[in-house]
Amino acid sequence: MLDTGSGFWSPLWWIAALGAAGLVVLIIRARGRSDYQKGTEQVKPFLSGQPEVEKQHVRASNVYWGFLEALKGYYRPLVQSHTGLINDYTTWFLGVLVLVGVLILGMGG
Numbered sequence: 001m002l003d004t005g006s007g008f009w010s011p012l013w014w015i016a017a018l019g020a021a022g023l024v025v026l027i028i029r030a031r032g033r034s035d036y037q038k039g040t041e042q043v044k045p046f047l048s049g050q051p052e053v054e055k056q057h058v059r060a061s062n063v064y065w066g067f068l069e070a071l072k073g074y075y076r077p078l079v080q081s082h083t084g085l086i087n088d089y090t091t092w093f094l095g096v097l098v099l100v101g102v103l104i105l106g107m108g109g
Contacts, residue, residue: 036042068075
């Protein structure tokens, strides 16, 4: 047992808790479906029928549509200013780093 000043830490209690959690996981897993068969049609995605292979892929633009639509006022200027040049990103990173440093040093002094 290790006394930390604000309580104690016992490795035996942590091992017992980990064993109990593992037992709960095994019980939940044992109650799963017994008719599941790996490597069959059961593992394929069901998208309301039999779409073509190209339509089975869910694009990120569809998944994040609501998020991007809600924040389009923020993302539109970012996309327009995107150049893809690492020099631009490094310059912005260093500029923000200097600004944060000035703010932190200005508050501390």
